[in-house]
Amino acid sequence: MSNAGKVRRYLLNYLSCRAINTVVFTYGWHGERKEIYKSVIEKIRNDCIEFNETIIFLKCTMDENIKRTIKDGRDEMRIKRGMEMTFSFN
Numbered sequence: 001m002s003n004a005g006k007v008r009r010y011l012l013n014y015l016s017c018r019a020i021n022t023v024v025f026t027y028g029w030h031g032e033r034k035e036i037y038k039s040v041i042e043k044i045r046n047d048c049i050e051f052n053e054t055i056i057f058l059k060c061t062m063d064e065n066i067k068r069t070i071k072d073g074r075d076e077m078r079i080k081r082g083m084e085m086t087f088s089f090n
Contacts, residue, residue: 008040015049059086
């Protein structure tokens with residue numbers, strides 16, 4: 001099963017449960033993940049599942065983010081790509 005299929009199944013399980021009113025879905029919004037998310041949401045809407053969507057971004061300063069990625073042991077190319085993705089929107 002594709003990543004999009006897995007994410008869709010995961011969300012559908014929660015969205016179709018009447019006992020659940022709110023789902024907080026933490027998802028890294030970088031690389032191909034943004035397109036996967038958009039595809040999944042579109043498919044769920046096409047399934048006539050009703051839900052409200054609120055996207056929240058938690059960001060730190062670029063300096064803090066770079067320090068964290070260095071501490072995580074990421075290489076320079078990955079850090080650069082991450083900074084471009086993270087700080088490319090407002």
